[in-house]
Amino acid sequence: MAESQRVYLDDIYASEECQGSVFRAVVMMAHEARFINNQAKSGYIQLSQKPTTIAMNRFKEHKLTMVEKGANDVTADAVKASVAEVAPTAEAVAEASEAATDAF
Secondary structure, three states: OHHOOOOOHHHHHOOOOOOHHHHHHHHHHHHHHHHHHHHHHHHOOOOOOOHHHHEEEEEEEOOOOOOOOOOOOOOOHHHHHHHHHHHHHHHHHHHHHHHHHHHH
């Protein structure tokens, strides 16, 4: 393995982006490598190196960041749940229809 393709613990501990956490560093690089690989598969970029190598180099150059979801962030599951709560049931629609008919 070439010397430039290594990420040392000193690099991780010195990184403000991952707050010195090896786990965060690995997650950051994995997400970046997956993104790069998806871009290459879609034909947007041509790779001269492996996606993991590019991701490690970007990490060492402090070009990666991690955005954490807060308590107020909306997820796809939360949106589906809220739509399910708001969507009327068949019984509710029938009752509303009867009430409307009775009103006339």
